[in-house]
Amino acid sequence: MYKNEGRRRRTTGVSAERELVSKLWKQGFAVIRGPASGSRIKKGVYPDIVAIKNRHVFVIEVKKRAKLDHIYIDREQIEKLKEFARRAGGEPLIAVKVAEKRVWKAVPISNVKEVSMDKCRIDKGIIEQAEDLMNYLNSRINLGLDSYLSK
Amino acid sequence: MYKNEGRRRRTTGVSAERELVSKLWKQGFAVIRGPASGSRIKKGVYPDIVAIKNRHVFVIEVKKRAKLDHIYIDREQIEKLKEFARRAGGEPLIAVKVAEKRVWKAVPISNVKEVSMDKCRIDKGIIEQAEDLMNYLNSRINLGLDSYLSK
Numbered sequence: 001m002y003k004n005e006g007r008r009r010r011t012t013g014v015s016a017e018r019e020l021v022s023k024l025w026k027q028g029f030a031v032i033r034g035p036a037s038g039s040r041i042k043k044g045v046y047p048d049i050v051a052i053k054n055r056h057v058f059v060i061e062v063k064k065r066a067k068l069d070h071i072y073i074d075r076e077q078i079e080k081l082k083e084f085a086r087r088a089g090g091e092p093l094i095a096v097k098v099a100e101k102r103v104w105k106a107v108p109i110s111n112v113k114e115v116s117m118d119k120c121r122i123d124k125g126i127i128e129q130a131e132d133l134m135n136y137l138n139s140r141i142n143l144g145l146d147s148y149l150s151k
Numbered sequence: 152m153y154k155n156e157g158r159r160r161r162t163t164g165v166s167a168e169r170e171l172v173s174k175l176w177k178q179g180f181a182v183i184r185g186p187a188s189g190s191r192i193k194k195g196v197y198p199d200i201v202a203i204k205n206r207h208v209f210v211i212e213v214k215k216r217a218k219l220d221h222i223y224i225d226r227e228q229i230e231k232l233k234e235f236a237r238r239a240g241g242e243p244l245i246a247v248k249v250a251e252k253r254v255w256k257a258v259p260i261s262n263v264k265e266v267s268m269d270k271c272r273i274d275k276g277i278i279e280q281a282e283d284l285m286n287y288l289n290s291r292i293n294l295g296l297d298s299y300l301s302k
Contacts, residue, residue: 028238029238030201030208030210030235030236030237030238030239030241032183032185032197032198032201033185033186033197034183034184034186035184035185035186046183046184047183050181050183050201050203052201052203052208052238052239052240052241053238053239053240054238054239054240055206055207055208055239055240055241056206057181057203057206057208059181084181085181086181087179087180087181087203087204087205088181088203088204088205088206089203089204089205089206090181090203090206
């Protein structure tokens with residue numbers, strides 16, 4: 001990890017979020033991206049993206065990586081994502097893009113493992129097998145989020 | 152209107168939005184504010200605020216004024232608000248704060264009049280008689296947004 005890693009990752013993060021917002025909008029979702037997204041100020045207050053279609057609410061944390069590998073996320077960040085989703089009556093999830101694979105994948109929150117006091121991890125294998133994001137979202141909408149909520 | 156009027160209004164706009172976000176969060180809503188809110192870049196892309204509780208989605212344009220008077224809004228802005236709400240299955244509305252009155256009021260989109268090719272207006276009288284914002288939102292949730300959607 002070189003000196004500007006943090007900054008580089010935030011820049012990449014913002015462009016990934018914009019790409020995903022545009023993709024979701026084209027698919028008919030109402031989509032909003034949090035303010036100062038990718039910056040430290042935002043962290044822990046807003047989710048990266050909220051996408052809504054016909055009252056189905058998806059609360060999304062966006063992760064983009066160059067290569068397929070485990071992804072670590074602050075546990076606090078996951079807790080905030082869950083709390084936002086709880087209030088909204090929506091589903092929290094992680095949208096992952098591995099640049100070399102060129103697809104967006106959906107990782108349900110149940111596949112995010114707590115690995116320490118302050119860190120969570122999405123295993124490489126989970127990401128590899130994760131469903132295509134758009135297929136996932138549409139299947140959740142067709143299924144009805146109610147089944148998620150009562151789980 | 153003095154030289155920096157536009158800029159001043161944007162600054163006021165952002166602080167009003169932050170105040171409203173905080174108020175809504177305390178009332179149990181999931182709330183997100185659009186990026187670069189108040190700036191020209193954002194205009195026409197995102198609503199100012201999206202507030203969600205238990206799958207009831209409110210798509211909100213925020214207006215703060217020092218004194219009670221007519222409020223003019225770009226018609227394009229209103230159209231975008233409606234489109235976002237249509238996709239979300241939610242309700243578009245204007246949250247108005249008149250500083251001297253110290254309360255937030257809710258103006259339903261049906262009370263926003265088209266007055267020219269590119270401008271809409273909320274009449275002073277409408278603002279004066281508008282319901283308290285929190286009461287309005289809670290009554291809409293209790294009523295069920297379905298009745299709004301089928302109107």
